[in-house]
Amino acid sequence: MLAVAGMAIHCFLRFAFMPVSWPLWALQAPLWVVLALGGIPLVWGLLRKALRREFGSDLLAGISILTSVALQEYLAGSFVVLMLSGGEALEAYAVGRASAVLDALARRMPNLAHLQKEGQVVDATLEQIQVGDRVVVFPHEISPVDGLVVEGRGSMDESYLTGEPYRNEKIVGSEVMSGAINGDSSLTVQATALAKDSRHAKIMEVMRDSEERRPQMRRLGDQMGAWYTPLAVTLALLAWVLSGEPRRFLAVLVVATPCPLLIAIPVAIIGAISLAARRGIIVRDPSVLEQVDNCRTMILDKTGTMTCGRAVLTSVTPFESFREEQCLSLAASLERYSRHPLAQAISQAARQRGLVLEEAQAIREAPGKGMVGTIGEFEVELTGRKKLEPAQAERLAAKEHGLEAVLLVDGKLAAVFSFHDEPRADTRNFLEHLHVNHRIQKLMVVSGDREEEVRFLAKQVGLIPGLPDVLTELHAGQTPEQKVALVRAETLLGSTLYIGDGINDAPALAAATVGLALGQASDVTTEAAGAVVLDSSLKRVDEFMHIGRRMKRIALQSAVGGMALSVVGMVAAALGWLPPLAGAIAQEVIDLVAVLNALRMAYTPASLSDYQEPYRGGSDNTGVR
Numbered sequence: 001m002l003a004v005a006g007m008a009i010h011c012f013l014r015f016a017f018m019p020v021s022w023p024l025w026a027l028q029a030p031l032w033v034v035l036a037l038g039g040i041p042l043v044w045g046l047l048r049k050a051l052r053r054e055f056g057s058d059l060l061a062g063i064s065i066l067t068s069v070a071l072q073e074y075l076a077g078s079f080v081v082l083m084l085s086g087g088e089a090l091e092a093y094a095v096g097r098a099s100a101v102l103d104a105l106a107r108r109m110p111n112l113a114h115l116q117k118e119g120q121v122v123d124a125t126l127e128q129i130q131v132g133d134r135v136v137v138f139p140h141e142i143s144p145v146d147g148l149v150v151e152g153r154g155s156m157d158e159s160y161l162t163g164e165p166y167r168n169e170k171i172v173g174s175e176v177m178s179g180a181i182n183g184d185s186s187l188t189v190q191a192t193a194l195a196k197d198s199r200h201a202k203i204m205e206v207m208r209d210s211e212e213r214r215p216q217m218r219r220l221g222d223q224m225g226a227w228y229t230p231l232a233v234t235l236a237l238l239a240w241v242l243s244g245e246p247r248r249f250l251a252v253l254v255v256a257t258p259c260p261l262l263i264a265i266p267v268a269i270i271g272a273i274s275l276a277a278r279r280g281i282i283v284r285d286p287s288v289l290e291q292v293d294n295c296r297t298m299i300l301d302k303t304g305t306m307t308c309g310r311a312v313l314t315s316v317t318p319f320e321s322f323r324e325e326q327c328l329s330l331a332a333s334l335e336r337y338s339r340h341p342l343a344q345a346i347s348q349a350a351r352q353r354g355l356v357l358e359e360a361q362a363i364r365e366a367p368g369k370g371m372v373g374t375i376g377e378f379e380v381e382l383t384g385r386k387k388l389e390p391a392q393a394e395r396l397a398a399k400e401h402g403l404e405a406v407l408l409v410d411g412k413l414a415a416v417f418s419f420h421d422e423p424r425a426d427t428r429n430f431l432e433h434l435h436v437n438h439r440i441q442k443l444m445v446v447s448g449d450r451e452e453e454v455r456f457l458a459k460q461v462g463l464i465p466g467l468p469d470v471l472t473e474l475h476a477g478q479t480p481e482q483k484v485a486l487v488r489a490e491t492l493l494g495s496t497l498y499i500g501d502g503i504n505d506a507p508a509l510a511a512a513t514v515g516l517a518l519g520q521a522s523d524v525t526t527e528a529a530g531a532v533v534l535d536s537s538l539k540r541v542d543e544f545m546h547i548g549r550r551m552k553r554i555a556l557q558s559a560v561g562g563m564a565l566s567v568v569g570m571v572a573a574a575l576g577w578l579p580p581l582a583g584a585i586a587q588e589v590i591d592l593v594a595v596l597n598a599l600r601m602a603y604t605p606a607s608l609s610d611y612q613e614p615y616r617g618g619s620d621n622t623g624v625r
Contacts, residue, residue, distance in 0.1 A: 003081045006034035010075065031074035038081040039065045063233070064253040071250055073580050109179060113144040116188060126195035133191045137182045146198045147189040149174045154185030228563060232256035232570060239574035247580060251573035255583040256566055264558030264598040271601030272551035278604065280534040281544050288514045288530035292548035294495045295514055298440050299487060301500035302447035302454060305518050306427050306461065308536075309501070311342050311403055311419040313349040318415045319395065325355060327415035330380050331407050333357040334373045338365060342405055345419055381408040388413070420456065427461045430538040433611040435469045438545055442471045444490070446483050446508075451476035483508040499541060516541060543608040554601045562594035 009030040043062045065081065068074065115124040116134040126144055129135060134150065137143050143156070153171050158180045170176065176189050178198040195201060236252035239245075273283045283289060300306055316324045332350030335343035337360060350357065360380075363373040370383030382405050385393055392413045396406075403419040434440035445463065447454050454476040458464045466472050475486060484507045490496050491513055498505070498512035501519045509515030509529045517529035519536045533540045569586050572578045578586060 002038050003034050003078055003085055006030040007075065007078050010078075028074050031078050034078045034081055035065070035069060035074060038078075038085060039069075042081065042085075064250065064257060067246075067250045067253060068580065071246055073247065073250055075581055110142055110144050114138065129191050129195060131191055131194060135189050135191060137176075137187045137189055139182060139184050139186060141182050143176050143178055143180045143182060143189065145176075145189060145191040145195065146178050146193045147176050147191045149176060149187050150190045151188035152186055154187055155183040156187075157181040157183070228256075231567075235570050235574055243576065245576070248574060248576060251578055251580045251583045252570050254580050255569035255573045255578060255587050257587050264562060264594045265555045267595060267598040268551055268555035268558060268601045271554075271599060271603075272547055274602050275604060276531070276544060276547050279543050279547075279608065280540055281547070282532045282534065283530070284532065285530040288516075289548045289551045291495060292497060292514045292545055293438075293552055295497040296439060296494055297442040297444065297490050297496045298434065299444045299446060299490065299496055299498045299508070299512065301498075301505050301508075302445055302449060302457060303421060304501040305499055306445065306457060307421040307423050309421065309519075311345045312422040313345045313417055314420055315418045316415055317397075317418070319413050322409065322414045324415070325353065327407050327409075328353065328417075329355045329357065330375055330378065330409065331382055331405075331415075331417065333375050334360050334363070334371055334380050334382060336360075337363050337373070338371050342403065342417075342419060346405075346417065378409050379411070381411075382406070383408065420453070423457060423460050424536075424538060426538045429611050430542065431461060431463065431467060433542075435467065437610050440470060442473070442490075443467065444473045444475065444486070446475045446478050446486060448478055449476060480505075480507050484511050487511040497545075516544065539609050539611075542611060546608050546610070550605070551601055554598060558594045558598040561597070562590055565590045565593070 007030070010027060013030075014027050043065055047062070109126075111125065112123045113126060113129055114121050114136040115129065116136050121136050129145055135143075135145050135147065139154075149170050149172050151172070153169075155169050156176065158177060170187060176187070178195075178201070232253065236249045236256070239252050240249035269286050269289065272289050273286060276283050276289075303309055316328055318324050318327050328346070328350050332347050332355065335346045336357065358375050360373040360375050363371070365371040370381060370387060372379070372381045374380070385396055385404065385406055388396075388406060395413060396416060405417045405419070406413070407415040407417065431443065434443065443463070445454060445458060451474075454474050455464065458472075458474055463472050463474070475482075478486070483505070487496060487498055487508045488511050491511065495513040497514045497516065498508050499516045499518055500506075500509055501517060505517075506529075509517060514531075515529040517532045518538075518541065519533070531544060533544065566587065569578060569583060569590070573580075573583045
């Protein structure tokens with residue numbers, strides 16, 4: 001504002017009263033104020049950096065200001081002050097635009113929560129909410145806590161976390177995340193974490209950390225400036241020596257002021273962080289955005305990454321006179337009262353077949369011993385083969401893969417239920433497009449499961465017999481230590497991208513070039529990863545890879561393009577075609593173009609993914625339909 005005001009007053013005094021003869025000092029006084037109040041602090045800051053042997057591209061601006069004062073080109077010097085201060089203002093504006101998601105996250109959380117206490121609902125601050133307290137979330141309010149629904153039934157919008165435009169049904173026992181928007185029904189939620197430890201607080205923490213870190217792409221800008229500054233000074237000296245006009249020295253330096261190099265790259269990075277956050281991807285380490293496009297080896301954890309992380313009933317094998325549908329109906333009638341991981345798979349299979357369930361009585365579920373209940377005239381028990389009598393166990397076939405449950409009716413062996421972890425609906429399509437669209441040359445699957453289970457999944461998703469032009473490796477029975485050793489060995493050969501979701505993946509995530517945590521992983525996994533995909537869809541992984549590629553392209557476009565235009569202007573100034581004042585104006589235009597180009601990174605393009613997801617019915621975004 002000072003630079004603009006000073007130059008405006010100078011031009012007004014100089015051109016508005018042409019007949020009036022103004023003394024020179026009166027015309028130049030506003031420019032002296034600009035150079036004194038605006039230029040001296042800038043030059044002093046650059047001098048301090050030079051004394052620390054930090055020679056950046058902005059050193060050119062300091063030389064330009066000093067030279068303009070020495071040659072009494074005060075208007076050109078004021079333009080340099082305007083470029084530097086204006087560049088900082090543009091950067092602040094760009095950071096504000098690119099950081100809008102973080103600001104929105106901070107604003108969306110309520111300051112008060114409706115605490116249910118002794119039958120009454122009272123308002124309390126978030127800091128007063130303790131683990132175990134019951135909080136009422138009224139219709140269309142934002143959930144202030146992480147917790148479990150204990151009363152009510154409704155739905156919540158969690159799109160800012162998952163990136164999917166769906167409302168998720170909430171019943172008693174459903175998990176609720178802080179920041180989710182409630183639907184039309186009131187829900188009572190029991191807090192499972194303090195406000196400072198909530199999912200929303202964790203997201204805020206990693207978002208702040210992302211913006212505070214100095215990204216590697218900015219260091220690339222410093223490296224580019226290391227040769228750009230000597231080039232500009234050399235060209236300016238040659239113009240002065242060959243022409244004998246010191247003003248050409250000033251003109252070249254004014255045009256060379258490298259604001260595009262200093263501002264455009266960080267603006268592009270912050271824009272990429274913002275864009276990723278809007279897609280449900282939290283970037284903890286901005287350097288992964290640069291590195292992900294260089295990865296030619298992808299390492300995938302199996303369970304929860306390539307699969308849904310939940311059991312699906314694959315077969316029912318009845319014995320003696322029992323029928324398959326009869327056994328499934330009895331098992332589902334009993335399991336609907338259970339919270340065991342296999343219970344949902346049995347109940348879902350029964351619903352898909354349209355079976356009628358009966359009421360169960362005298363239900364008992366001892367930990368580790370299965371579930372027992374009475375259904376009609378039968379006593380029904382679901383257990384494992386290790387709980388069977390030797391004679392009954394001998395009748396079972398050898399276990400091939402996956403999980404199983406055994407159904408006993410009145411003590412007799414009735415059926416065996418077989419389960420496996422279902423592949424994600426998009427796994428096959430995602431893997432098939434990696435080589436063509438992302439130049440992945442090696443694909444590795446690592447898992448702690450048995451080899452037969454890993455090979456079974458690999459066959460389902462098309463990794464056996466193998467993907468075209470991609471070297472495929474399967475590694476089963478891997479401990480966390482073995483995973484780390486495997487990742488480190490591959491990283492020595494080239495850049496690696498590791499994708500995992502469990503705590504046992506945390507060391508491998510940290511060891512890889514780019515560690516990507518998939519899903520709402522544990523805090524340990526989140527801390528180890530360079531980026532976190534909050535959604536469970538592999539499409540978000542694909543979008544993350546494209547965001548990294550797009551960021552790198554736009555950052556280099558802005559920096560290299562701005563420098564190229566500056567070099568053209570420097571040559572014109574060296575030849576005497578651009579006087580110092582015109583050179584300053586030309587450089588201001590170059591700065592604006594470079595920053596505006598970098599700001600494109602913050603806007604969502606028409607498409608960020610280049611493979612076709614399979615159709616999924618319903619609102620469940622993880623299972624196959």
